[in-house]
Amino acid sequence: MIDFSRRFYEEQVADLIRSRFPEYENQIAVGLAGEGSDCFGYDDYMSRDHDFGTGVCLWLTDEDMRKFGNLLSIAYNELAQRQPGFDLSERLQERRGVMTVHSFYSNILRIDCDTDNVRLSDDDWMRLDHACLATAVNGEVFRDDLGAFSAFRRLLLDYYPDRIWRIRIAEELHRFSAAMQVNYARSMTRGDTVAANLCRLQGVKSAMQLFFLMKREYPPYYKWTFRKMSSMEGSTAIAGLISELSDIGTDSSAWVGRPYNADHLNLNDRSIVIAEEIASRITSMMREQKLIDNTDPYLERYVNEVLP
Numbered sequence: 112m113i114d115f116s117r118r119f120y121e122e123q124v125a126d127l128i129r130s131r132f133p134e135y136e137n138q139i140a141v142g143l144a145g146e147g148s149d150c151f152g153y154d155d156y157m158s159r160d161h162d163f164g165t166g167v168c169l170w171l172t173d174e175d176m177r178k179f180g181n182l183l184s185i186a187y188n189e190l191a192q193r194q195p196g197f198d199l200s201e202r203l204q205e206r207r208g209v210m211t212v213h214s215f216y217s218n219i220l221r222i223d224c225d226t227d228n229v230r231l232s233d234d235d236w237m238r239l240d241h242a243c244l245a246t247a248v249n250g251e252v253f254r255d256d257l258g259a260f261s262a263f264r265r266l267l268l269d270y271y272p273d274r275i276w277r278i279r280i281a282e283e284l285h286r287f288s289a290a291m292q293v294n295y296a297r298s299m300t301r302g303d304t305v306a307a308n309l310c311r312l313q314g315v316k317s318a319m320q321l322f323f324l325m326k327r328e329y330p331p332y333y334k335w336t337f338r339k340m341s342s343m344e345g346s347t348a349i350a351g352l353i354s355e356l357s358d359i360g361t362d363s364s365a366w367v368g369r370p371y372n373a374d375h376l377n378l379n380d381r382s383i384v385i386a387e388e389i390a391s392r393i394t395s396m397m398r399e400q401k402l403i404d405n406t407d408p409y410l411e412r413y414v415n416e417v418l419p
C-alpha cells in the first residue's frame with residue numbers, strides 16, 4: 112500500500128499542490144505513516160475488510176494550518192474522492208489527509224508533544240508505549256523540505272535515552288523471570304494450568320520486548336510483533352524458541368509427584384527448558400550491550416544491575 116500511496120502522491124497530489132498552492136509547496140510535508148497495517152507494509156487481502164484505501168498524509172505546522180490548511184484539506188479530499196473505488200471509512204479518513212505535525216505525533220503517542228522544540232522529557236518517555244512509538248515512526252516520508260515533521264521523527268528514531276532504555280529493560284527482565292522462572296513452576300505444581308498458561312504467554316511477550324530493546328527498535332502493535340521480530344537480523348534462534356514456547360501448551364504429566372523446589376528446575380517440562388534457553392540468549396545479548404558481565408540465565412538477578 113505504501114507503493115500505491117507514493118504513486119498517488121507523485122502522480123496526483125504533487126500536481127495538486129504545485130498548481131493550487133505553489134507558494135506553500137515547500138512547506139507541506141507528505142508521506143504515509145501512523146496507524147494501520149499498510150503503514151508497516153503488512154497489509155494483505157485480509158486487511159481490506161476495514162480501514163483500507165489509498166491516501167497520503169499532509170503534515171503542516173500549526174501556523175500553516177491556520178493560513179491555508181482548510182483550503183488544502185478541501186482540495187485534497189476532493190482529489191481523493193475521485194479515485195476509483197474510493198470508500199474510506201471515517202476512521203481511515205481521520206488518519207489520512209491534512210493534519211498538523213503536532214496533532215499527528217500527539218494523537219499517536221497520547222501525550223502533548225513539544226514538536227516546536229523537538230523535545231521529550233524523561234517523564235514523557237516513561238509514559239510512552241512501545242507500540243505507539245513504532246506507529247509514530249513507521250511508513251515513509253515522501254517530501255519534507257521544511258523538516259519540521261522529520262525533525263521529531265528523528266528524535267524518536269534515535270531511540271530511548273539511556274536511562275529510560277535501562278528502566279524498560281529492567282521491567283521486562285522482571286516480568287519474564289517472574290512469569291517463567293518462578294510462577295510457571297509454582298502454578299504447574301499447584302495444578303493451575305490456566306495460571307501457568309498466562310505465565311507462559313507473559314514470558315513470550317517479555318522475551319520479544321527484550322529482543323527489541325537489545326536491538327534498539329520499537330516493536331509494533333502486538334499482532335505484528337513476532338512478524339517484525341522474525342525479519343530482524345539475529346532473530347532466527349530466539350524467534351524459533353519463542354514460537355515453540357507459544358505453541359507448546361502445558362504438560363501436566365511432567366509435574367506428577369513432583370513437589371515444588373525453587374532450587375531445582377524441572378527439566379522434564381519442555382516449557383522450562385525453552386524458557387531457560389531464551390533467558391540464556393537474552394543474557395548473551397545483554398553482555399554484548401555491556402550491560403552485564405555474567406552468564407547466569409536467571410534474569411531477575413540483573414534487574415538492579417542494569418538500572419541507572
